[in-house]
Amino acid sequence: MKILVCISHVPDTTSKINFTEGDTKFDTNGVQFVINPNDEFGLTRAMWFKEKQGASVDVINVGGPETEPTLRKALAIGADAAIRVNTPATDGYSVAKQLASVVKDGAYDLVIAGRESIDYNGGMVPGMLAKLTDANFVNTCINLEIEGDNVTAIREIDGGKETVSTKLPLVVGGQKGLVEESDLRIPNMRGIMQARSKPLTVKEPVAVSPETTTASFEKPAPKGAVKLVDNVDELIDLLHNEAKVI
């Protein structure tokens, strides 16, 4: 089985979010970048398929050279090879188109992406990629088992979960549950050394026009100070008469 894991390069969850150039660009100053958490669960599940079922695992990112340390980290965790499509990730659709071209050329059986990336939260790349490559698609996937061509997956739905069956080729929008937090791997020295000599191929992008363009960013309006109350009667009164939520 040939697996491709999509790796989004995102600000660490503790990052302060600021914008520059007249609020048109994300300010990367002082920001630490990491593997998107949803993707890391998927990558770790892919390692399981590699170790238990002999799958090969490539990782991919669509982005500039600044994302390479994140790809190297994925190699240090255990992926076999990395691909970077050398173009800025402009919108979800153009990223999906770039990925689709690599997936078709590489004849991957399974693509694991994250349910959403924690920066732009679009949640559209996995679904678009599935549609563009005529693969089956399971979103918000929290469990994935594959025997031959047969797939059994569990997906989170509002208020519960649902078991589905399908076949390869498949694209998965993954999240926590694919593996647990305690299964995540911190790269060790050996992994980091090996990662240096694993292939990281830079591919030139295919021609795509984006379907959306972000004009500007805004930060939420500053919040007023908290109202501290001494007793529950006062709280109920405020929630009823002032906030009107009960």
Next chain:
Amino acid sequence: MVLVYTESEEGTFKKIAHEAVSYAKGIADMMGTSVTAVSVNGGNSEELGKFGASKVLEISNDKLSKFNADAYADVVAQAAKKEGASVIVLTSSANSKFMAPLVAVNLEAGYVANVTELPTNTSPFQVKHSVFTNKAFAITEITTDTKVIGLGKNAYGLKENETTATTEAFSPELASEDFSVNVVSVDKATDKVTIADAEVVVSGGRGLKGPENWGMIEELAETLGAATACSKPVSDMGWRPHSEHVGQTGKPVASNLYIAIGISGAIQHLAGINSSKVKVVINNDPEAPFFKAADYGIVGDAFEVVPQLNEKLKAFKAQNA
């Protein structure tokens, strides 16, 4: 024409379906056009007229009795083509988010998710949507002829707009590829309010010391008709199910009221609950960061405050029923 997908469960429209129609009507008014709703094995179409739909395409098909993203996306895309829709409105439910990218590719339409209000402009077509897990907003232009919009959770509310909805039976053509992912079983608590649907969420953190202390949280939730939620360490330690974990790496909450009990207010937790409208915190540490993010707070011991709050709320509810 603005097309809206109206989600239902067992033949009853969900509240988000009403909200989606209200929102679609808002866009239609800006564009000087009307709203057509797509209802798959749905409820009473007249209901959708109340929120502004002037036409309802009713699809009744046993093959669609269980949600299937490919098939449902195909149905919505066919309806959009038939009606010549320029805007398609979906929501942020798990099912909507599953099918929206499929609809977008099918219609060669640009898609923006988590939209927080009516378009800032319809020509060029610009929408505001939340990004960086609610830490910021972006204004994005959709440049394709057809646009797909994912309305954010609880972003617009219900707006009544009495319209007489005409109904039309619609039989889309379903292909065998539409059924290549099949539901084997569904495991869903039907008697509980879900975090996604809840107007009020009561959430507990590590300050509650152990799973045995969740009785008072559940009682408070029951009094308020609320869903229960928790912080990440609480679900990591197995005190509560993973499905209750909210925050940046868990579920987002966009309720009207979020009550945080014994939760410190770490940045990753706040990211997930930022779009809740009113936040109340109960914590015995006045320095807890959550107080900076909350609207109302009580500095106190949860084990005293929560039972009192529950008793008084029950009395309040009895009086105001």
